[in-house]
Amino acid sequence: MPFAFxxxxxxxxxxxxxxDRYARLVREKVIPYQWQALNDQVPGAEKSHAxxxxxxxxxxxxxxxxxxxxxxSDLYKWLEAVAYxxxxxxxxxxxxxxxxAIELVASAxxxxxxxxxxxxxxxxxxxxxxxxxxxxxxxAGHLMEAAVAYAEATGKGLLLDxxxxxxxxIGTVFGPGRKEGYPGHPGIExxxxxxxxxxxxxxxxxxxxxxxxxxxxxxxxxxxxxxxRGAKNLEDYYGSYVYEYTQAHMPVREQQEAVGHAVRAVxxxxxxxxxxxxxxxESLATACRTLWRNLTECRMYITGxxxxxxxxxxxxxDYDLPNDTMYAETCAAIGLIFFAQRMLTLEPKxxxxxxxxxxxxxxxxxxxxxxxxxxxYVNPLEVRPDACAxxxxxxxxxxxxxxxxxxxxxxxxxxxxxxxxxxxxxATSEEGLWVHLYxxxxxxxxxAGTCVKLLQRTDYPKGEMxxxxxxxxxxxxxxxxxxxxxxxxxxRLRLNxxxxxxxxxxxDGYAYVKRTWSPGDRIELTxxxxxxxxxxxxxxxxxxxxxxxxxxxxxxxLEEADHGRELGGLALQRHVALExxxxxxxxxxxxxxxxxxxRQSGNALLYAMEPPREKPVPIRAxxxxxxxxxxxxxxxxxxxxxx
Numbered sequence: 001m002p003f004a005f006x007x008x009x010x011x012x013x014x015x016x017x018x019x020d021r022y023a024r025l026v027r028e029k030v031i032p033y034q035w036q037a038l039n040d041q042v043p044g045a046e047k048s049h050a051x052x053x054x055x056x057x058x059x060x061x062x063x064x065x066x067x068x069x070x071x072x073s074d075l076y077k078w079l080e081a082v083a084y085x086x087x088x089x090x091x092x093x094x095x096x097x098x099x100x101a102i103e104l105v106a107s108a109x110x111x112x113x114x115x116x117x118x119x120x121x122x123x124x125x126x127x128x129x130x131x132x133x134x135x136x137x138x139x140a141g142h143l144m145e146a147a148v149a150y151a152e153a154t155g156k157g158l159l160l161d162x163x164x165x166x167x168x169x170i171g172t173v174f175g176p177g178r179k180e181g182y183p184g185h186p187g188i189e190x191x192x193x194x195x196x197x198x199x200x201x202x203x204x205x206x207x208x209x210x211x212x213x214x215x216x217x218x219x220x221x222x223x224x225x226x227x228x229r230g231a232k233n234l235e236d237y238y239g240s241y242v243y244e245y246t247q248a249h250m251p252v253r254e255q256q257e258a259v260g261h262a263v264r265a266v267x268x269x270x271x272x273x274x275x276x277x278x279x280x281x282e283s284l285a286t287a288c289r290t291l292w293r294n295l296t297e298c299r300m301y302i303t304g305x306x307x308x309x310x311x312x313x314x315x316x317x318d319y320d321l322p323n324d325t326m327y328a329e330t331c332a333a334i335g336l337i338f339f340a341q342r343m344l345t346l347e348p349k350x351x352x353x354x355x356x357x358x359x360x361x362x363x364x365x366x367x368x369x370x371x372x373x374x375x376x377y378v379n380p381l382e383v384r385p386d387a388c389a390x391x392x393x394x395x396x397x398x399x400x401x402x403x404x405x406x407x408x409x410x411x412x413x414x415x416x417x418x419x420x421x422x423x424x425x426x427a428t429s430e431e432g433l434w435v436h437l438y439x440x441x442x443x444x445x446x447x448a449g450t451c452v453k454l455l456q457r458t459d460y461p462k463g464e465m466x467x468x469x470x471x472x473x474x475x476x477x478x479x480x481x482x483x484x485x486x487x488x489x490x491x492r493l494r495l496n497x498x499x500x501x502x503x504x505x506x507x508d509g510y511a512y513v514k515r516t517w518s519p520g521d522r523i524e525l526t527x528x529x530x531x532x533x534x535x536x537x538x539x540x541x542x543x544x545x546x547x548x549x550x551x552x553x554x555x556x557x558l559e560e561a562d563h564g565r566e567l568g569g570l571a572l573q574r575h576v577a578l579e580x581x582x583x584x585x586x587x588x589x590x591x592x593x594x595x596x597x598x599r600q601s602g603n604a605l606l607y608a609m610e611p612p613r614e615k616p617v618p619i620r621a622x623x624x625x626x627x628x629x630x631x632x633x634x635x636x637x638x639x640x641x642x643x
Contacts, residue, residue: 003277004348004427004434004481006341007445008152009087012422016440017459019421021588022365026418027085029372034078034412035097037404045404050075051101057108057117065121068407070135070185072117075101076142077412079159083149084419095154102150102159105143109162113169115143128173129229132184132222132246137211140166141188148198149420160198167195171207181221182211184246185264189271190338193278205278212268212275212284216243216251245312253287258295258315262307262327263409265295265315266335273342285346292343294318295336296355302534302548302637303366303555303624304359305379306332319539323382323638330376330410333363334417341424344436348427350509353436353483356424360437361461362555365625367414370588374401375411376628381557381637400632426454432479434510438466438527450476452517461529461552462582462591468523479514482525487553492526527552531578531593536638546638547572549593549621551580556593556621560633563619569600569612570619571640586622587629593621598642 014020036042038050049066054075056063082098085091109115116136119127131137147163150156170188173179189208196204214221222242243249245260247268258265269291276284298318300306305328308316313327340356343349367376404411426443427434433447433454438461443454453471460466468480484491484506493500493511505511513523529552536543549556549572558567572578578595586592601613627635 003345004429004431005345006423007426007428007443009084009420009422010152011443011445012425013088013442014422014425014439015442018461019439022368022418023421025368025370025372026081026415027089030368030411030415031078031081031085031094031419033373034081034415037408037411038075038078042403045402046406046408048074048404048406048408051104053117053121054104054108057120058104060104060107065118068135069118069133070139070409072115072139073135073142074408074412075105076139076146077409077416080142080146080149081412081415081419083146083153084416087149087153088422098150099156099158102156102162106158106162109165113165115140115162115166128179128181130225131181132225132242135183135185137170137183137188138185140170141183141191144188144191144195148194151198163195164199164201167192167204167207171203175207175210180214181225182214182248184222184248185261186211186247186268186271190267190274190342193271193274196278205275208271209275209279209281212252212272215268216248216254220248222246222248241312245314253283255287256290256294257318258291258299258306260315261313262315262332263313263329263335265291266306266332266339269295270335270338270342273339273346277342277346288343288346292339292352296351300336300355301326301328301363301381302358302536302550303328303362303379303381304333304336304355305363305381306336310378319537319541321536321540322542323636324380324384324387326378326380328363328379328381330364330367330379331413333359333367333379334413337364337417337424344427344434348434348436348481348508348510350483350486353509354486357437357485357553358555360424361553362624364414364417366627367410368418369401370626370629374403375405375414376401377405377407377410380635381624383633383635385632385634401628425456432481432512432514434481434483435468436483438525447472447478448476450474452476460527461554464527464529464552466525466527468525470517470521470523471519472517475516475518477514477516479512480517480523481510481512482523484509484511485527485553487532487550488527488529490528492528494524494526496522529580531580533572533574533641543638545641547574547641548638549578551591551593554591555624555637557624557627557635557637558619558621558639559627559630559635561630562622563617565634566602567634567636568640569602570617570636571598571600571614571642572619573598573642575643587626590623590626595619597639 038048040047050071055061144163147159151160189211192204192208247260247265272284273288299315307313307327308321310327336359337356340352343352366379425437440458441456451473455469458466532550534548534550578593580591580593582591596616597619598614599617
């Protein structure tokens, strides 16, 4: 099967009733708001210091470095989001602001190409001495991603020149015959592949391959690095667990399970898939498939969230998926989307697209408020505010979205993803054109040497119908691959008003319609979305005796705003029908699920010898991604079930 590369963002115009709601929010509210936050101009928010650190490193201002060692990456992710916005929606004022920020970044770069404000300001003599903890390579990766995106969007090369100089400097430090090592926080691997594709320089692929191939070898780099700093042992409380925490416990081709810090894991896996694609390394591709299966079949939440514990923002073991103490960082769901897209590029298979869609519509969009100025770092599936207040630091853990974080990786990460959604809808190859996501949009691309315009119209996921109008410049033959979601039981497909038999067209989760396409050809795909009850695997102890609700790709939850407190006292009866309807006045307009449940009346005693009384009550479930927009309160995705 040929590789199916995502189409360039400039070739797609998003015109979708659902996703464009978020794209507009990012364009109009989030990007300007985050620029204020990066400049420490949001009242009541934690200070970023990101821009000020660059001013100090450039010699423009005086002072000390403030923030985390990876603070530079917040500005880089913001610049990347700006680039994607400019690609689809030019804005001279915003571009001028970004140009000024880029000039500031360039002025902070050292003569030898090195760029990192923490080391320039705080520890100028300690470059490249603590890759496990200090995020130099991680920050460099985000710079490279921003640089490639900005050059593609504007044609301006200053930031790309900065990134190339830094990448070339890194190449003089690391590699065979030079310093051994790799980043404690992966991310540069996938960034180097982007840089290679943008510049045509294969040496960046070789450097990315080196970082991946060195990982987990013995004697262990982290031990050697610590010893070079004069430390006898690993210096922090993670101890030897740090090998798994950073996915460096064994060479990547030997890894069988998703372990450690969830964000680091999916960034690494994304880089592995990119290198496999560029080099044809089948052993690396096989490792990606193995890790994908473990991650998505044993360690992923129904929302596409990953990372089941707060300690280490980490995976634990297969089927250990607690709902209230989970972490499920917004960045982790975003990283899962990165991984899924790269696996779709390697081999277009429906389960990759299904996970991408699940994570996007649920685990990612939950990370931002409807106003665009509040964010979740952590995305649990069950919340009781009184318990959270005693268990966690509320700045990072639900139930309240925050205006900013000292560790602010999630808000700009979410902005750059949403601003680039057009890159995730379509892909092309020698075989034809793939539609991975269903969203109102216009695509202009080339298939089999012919210019093709494809107009997709839909109100998915509110509605069930997707219409695709084909407008090639001239009749042209190619295959159109349409993802048939795994959640859909009885899809229907029509071509120019005639029903098509789906069975013979299905392969690996896609329906392939191969023909000579002519102007005016129309595909109609119907994906029925009844309300579905979902049950977890019997080994997921946290969900035993519980049921979740889903309609199409959307996972639902119950909120205190609709039912009062003590949501744990509600139970859904299996035989009771549940119906969906669109409520235009709720949460900006959304589809809700309504029906009847049983509510327990509490006993007076803590423990009693009589069962609690129950009475029927109406319920209303709302999309999980929209919870927390009506104030702080209880929330549950998994609800008790009665026969």
